Amino acid sequence: MIIGIGSDLCNIERIQASLDRFGARFENRVFTPLEQAKAARRPFTKAGTLAKRFAAKEAFSKAVGTGFKAGVFMRDIGVVNAPSGAPTLALTGGAKARLDAITPDGHVAMLHLTMTDDHPWAQAFVIIEAVMKDSV
Template sequence: MIIGLGSDLCSIERIQASLDRFGARFEARVFTEVERAKAARRPFTRAGTYAKRFAAKEAFSKAVGTGFKRGVFMKDIGVVNLPSGAPTLALTGGAKARLDAMVPAGHAARVHLTMTDDHPWAQAFVIIEAVPLEQLCE
């Protein structure tokens, strides 16, 4: 069953402006080490890489219904890739605690993420699914 849905549209130029103005301070405050490493490998599309991840963080905060309040911080939401290459989220701190609190007993959360960009926009959608534990073993 779907227990959360969020989307976000982010301006790549706004992210570039933040990078230009605040540089490494902005990167360290908002993005995980994994996200910063990925962006560093993409010097020509660095702002777009960050903008997609920024949108994913915003979409997750909407999917859990808190925004960036009640202990949910941007840096606790990290975009990672599954072995298949599909993007998903690695959660820590308050973001993980909020997700865990939403999941009904006898279920596990599965986070679905899709991201895209087409200059000047980046977009992300997050769907949070609660899957019965017995279905995970099949």
Template sequence: MIIGMGSDLCNIERIQNSLDRFGERFELRVFTEVERGKAARRPHTRAGTYAKRFAAKEAFSKAVGTGFKHGVFMKDIGVVNAPSGAPTLALEGGAAARLAELTPHGHEVLVHLTLTDDHPWAQAFVVIEARPLLQAGLNDAVVR
């Protein structure tokens, strides 16, 4: 079942302006070490890389229904890549706690994330899905 959904549209030029004005202070306040490393490897699209991640953080905060309140902070939400290369979120602190509060008992949670950009816009969609945990014996198939 879907327990949360959020989207955000971020202006890449706005992120570039923040980088120009605040530099490393902005990067350290908003982005994780993994995100900063990825942006550093993309010098020609650095602002776009950050803008997509900024949009993902905003989209997640909407999906959990708090915005950046109640202990949910931008740095607690990090965009990482699954082994397949697909983007997903690594959550810590208040963001992880809020997601745990939303997760129904007996369920595991999956966070689906998609990112895109087309200058001057970056966009992210987050869907939070809860799936029932398998109970030993009840959902096991018998193979003969």
């Protein structure tokens, strides 16, 4: 069963402006070290890479129904790649606690993430699915 859906549209130029104005302070406040390293390997598309991840964080916060309140912080939500290469989310702190709180007993949460960008826009969708523990 689906227990949460979230989407976000992010302006890549807005992310570039934040990088230009605040630099590492902005990156360290919003993105995990893994996300920062991935973006650093893409100097010509760094802002787009980060904008997709920013959108994914926003989409997740909407899917769990809190936004960035109730202990859910941007750095608690990290975009990583599954062994298949597909993007997914790694959660810590308040983001993980909120996901655990909305997952029904006897179920595990499966996160589905898709991201795309076409300058000047980056977009992400998150679907949270609760699956019976027996069927995982």
